[in-house]
Amino acid sequence: MLRLQGINAIIALVGVFAVLHLSFAPEQHSLRTTLSTLLGGIGFLLMTCSVVLATRLEVFEEMFGGLDRMYQVHRVAGTFTAVFALVHFFSIPKELPAGVDPILSSTFPSAQIGMASMVLLVIGLFVALNRKISYSRWRNPHKVMALVYILVIGHFMNAPGIFYERFSASGIVLILAALIGTIALIYTMFGMNKRTAMRFTIETVNSLERATEVVLKPVGDMLKFKPGQFAFVEIQGKGWSEPHPFTISSAPNERRLRFTMKVLGDWTRKVREELQPGREVIVRGPYGRFDASKTECKKQVWIAGGIGLTPFLSKLRAMSADDDREINFAYAARNREEAIFLEELEAVAADRSNLTLYPLFSDEGDFARVDAAKERLPDELTEYEYFICGPKPMVDGLMKDLKKEGVKRKAIHVEAFEFR
Ligand SMILES: Cc1cc2nc3c(=O)[nH]c(=O)nc-3n(C[C@H](O)[C@H](O)[C@H](O)COP(=O)(O)OP(=O)(O)OC[C@H]3O[C@@H](n4cnc5c(N)ncnc54)[C@H](O)[C@@H]3O)c2cc1C
Known part of the structure; x- marks a missing residue:
């Protein structure tokens, strides 16, 4: 926000x-x-x-x-x-x-x-x-x-x-x-x-396409958070201690905390190759204000690029049955194999009349672009609020083009996956 x-x-x-x-x-x-x-x-x-x-x-x-x-x-x-x-x-x-x-x-x-x-x-x-x-x-x-x-x-x-x-x-x-x-x-x-440390243990480590889902079980109280928030994950033990920020991809009412981590560098590779159930983890948080439920606007466009899906996963998993927003969700990935959790998203979209899912595969020439959105969305672009999370070039390009189309900056909400 x-x-x-x-x-x-x-x-x-x-x-x-x-x-x-x-x-x-x-x-x-x-x-x-x-x-x-x-x-x-x-x-x-x-x-x-x-x-x-x-x-x-x-x-x-x-x-x-x-x-x-x-x-x-x-x-x-x-x-x-x-x-x-x-x-x-x-x-x-x-x-x-x-x-x-x-x-x-x-x-x-x-x-x-x-x-x-x-x-x-x-x-x-x-x-x-x-x-x-x-x-x-x-x-x-x-x-x-x-x-x-x-x-x-x-x-x-x-x-x-x-x-x-x-x-x-x-x-x-x-x-x-x-x-x-x-x-x-x-x-x-x-x-x-x-002040912020909470103890968890690793319950399961699931290998996905170029990513790893890590499921944590609370040792004491469960972390309270809102969909779209993130936390610092600090795996205990030699060689692990540096905290890394990850968006929580589970819903707040689950008794487990799920993180989906793209394999990017040494630490995330180690998670995929070496992390075993049972290890202790300190989670610090929650942080972040990427909250689509707070806004008054009922017409929303969500755009996820690759691993930028994670905040939206939590939002979808937490969505109540009587949610009255009109959500148009564009999920961009290289191809169907790399579009993790696509089946789950398709099942949710099939089940809900207020959610339209647009899987976009760049291998098929389909990108997250504003001109494509203009063609697909039923109303004028200025009538929606936008929630965007993905690679920086994608986010910057979308912001620039949306502004050109007259969308106000305050109607565009972006989550950046980097601090530096
Ligand atoms: C708010 C936020 C939410 C995020 N949510 C997710 C998510 O849900 N899923 C996901 O896959 N990734 C997410 N990331 C990115 C994730 O934190 C990095 O990809 C991960 O820390 C990379 O670590 P690495 O050592 O394997 O890679 P490296 O190649 O060492 O780093 C890749 C990038 O991550 C940054 N980074 C590395 N270590 C840290 C650290 N300890 N703290 C902060 N930044 C770091 C680096 O500056 C670099 O830009 C998020 C980042 C932020 C800031």
């Missing part, structure tokens, strides 16, 4: 800070110092937003429209932090103004801490944005960002007053941000995992 409250809140925070900073700039500060510290301050606020979003708290999911969106904003905020930090670094005067006591206004250790944090930040950002570095290699080094955040606080708190008045109006905003950011950091490192 697209939600703008979170983005608007960040823009408002930055705006308030800028106004306070510029309105109450101390007289002894040169314009250059005021502007440079403004950029540094904005960079710090964006970094704080990034840190706060990493807590994965539900309230922020509501504001941003899901954890995948939160991570996108986390990444963008991190990138802008580095840009602002660099401009701040190059624009801040390197010498104290004439007549200022160098002992009372010493830039040590603030300048050195600032320098160290900026170097680490830029390296960290390079690693985070470099897709050639695999997720598992990137994950632990990324934790260094917590240290960078603490260093930036140290840089600001030690800055001499001739560069930054800590207890000015805008300085107090930064101090509050530093407090919130530090609490968020501690929570992420020590509290979050305990």
Whole structure:
């Protein structure tokens, strides 16, 4: 779900800070110092937003429209932090103004801490944005960002007053941000995992065409979730521990949790080749806001590409008998063999008058395309809401073409299967 409250809140925070900073700039500060510290301050606020979003708290999911969106904003905020930090670094005067006591206004250790944090930040950002570095290699080094955040606080708190008045109006905003950011950091490192962990054991591992269905049995309480949500799956034991996000493909009322995992890299291959029933699994979640039942619009188009089927599987498995939505479901796969669960979907569609299934096989020249949808759908494209999950090129192409056809952005809901 697209939600703008979170983005608007960040823009408002930055705006308030800028106004306070510029309105109450101390007289002894040169314009250059005021502007440079403004950029540094904005960079710090964006970094704080990034840190706060990493807590994965539900309230922020509501504001941003899901954890995948939160991570996108986390990444963008991190990138802008580095840009602002660099401009701040190059624009801040390197010498104290004439007549200022160098002992009372010493830039040590603030300048050195600032320098160290900026170097680490830029390296960290390079690693985070470099897709050639695999997720598992990137994950632990990324934790260094917590240290960078603490260093930036140290840089600001030690800055001499001739560069930054800590207890000015805008300085107090930064101090509050530093407090919130530090609490968020501690929570992420020590509290979050305990709060969300639920224990399961593997009941069965089913091999499908290029995918594996893993069925989990709860050890204690069953995880409560809504169709379309996902969770982090952490298989216990040596070589498994890194958590991976997967959409829950079972319905919430089942006593088992099912995940359908496409074989993509080392971890998902290991699941297929080595995972055995009985092994313990920690599941953390649920997360995500890809919920087609919340919207007022009764005419819906669901588009799944390949493994992007999983959130829709859960929605279909959970659908009540009196569901009054008109659902047009396009399921795109390479061919019938690769269209996992197609038989189940066909059986559901045959059983329900409100569901029309369109299997699309690219080997037969049938793709998930807007011009094809226009021909097949009974009403104008603008009368529907769209729920799309699949490979990025497919999703981007559909979004672009739907917008060209006049469909509003808020009527298009997308689930991204990646955070980076
Ligand atoms: C919200 C969400 C829901 C998803 N639901 C499903 C699903 O239902 N079925 C399915 O098959 N896949 C799903 N995925 C994708 C799945 O998480 C990856 O395919 C899987 O983690 C790949 O792991 P790998 O080591 O085998 O592959 P790799 O080749 O190492 O990674 C392939 C891709 O997955 C990303 N990735 C790898 N490890 C992680 C990790 N620990 N955390 C986050 N991203 C990672 C990488 O950045 C890369 O883009 C989902 C992803 C997200 C973000």
